[in-house]
Amino acid sequence: MTEQKSNDPLHGVTLEEMLLKLVNYYGWEDLGSRIRINCFNNDPSINSSLKFLRKTPWARKKVERLYLRYLKNRETE
Structure with a gap:
């Protein structure tokens, strides 16, 4: 069988992985x-941020967009 690679850079990346990389x-x-x-501003933690982002689609979208920019910047470095 042939494995197909997804063109979506977010495919297989969890919200926690994105957040950890961005915080690092x-x-x-x-x-x-x-x-x-x-x-992110008041007593930030991974757990509290994940809870909020999972319940708030507009905020999750912002994190995903920033993560995509982060990936693009890492490619050019």
């Missing part, structure tokens, strides 16, 4: 200034 790369403070949501 930008840090909470910079992440909070790029995406203005309280869970």
Whole structure:
């Protein structure tokens, strides 16, 4: 059988993986200034952010877009 590779860069990437990479790369403070949501600015944690992002589609979309920009920037480095 032949495996097909998805063209979607988010395919197979969990929200937790995205968030961990973004926090490692930008840090909470910079992440909070790029995406203005309280869970990144007030006592931030991975768990509280994941809970909020899973319940809030518009915020998750913003994280996904920033993650895609992060991937694109990493390719050009």
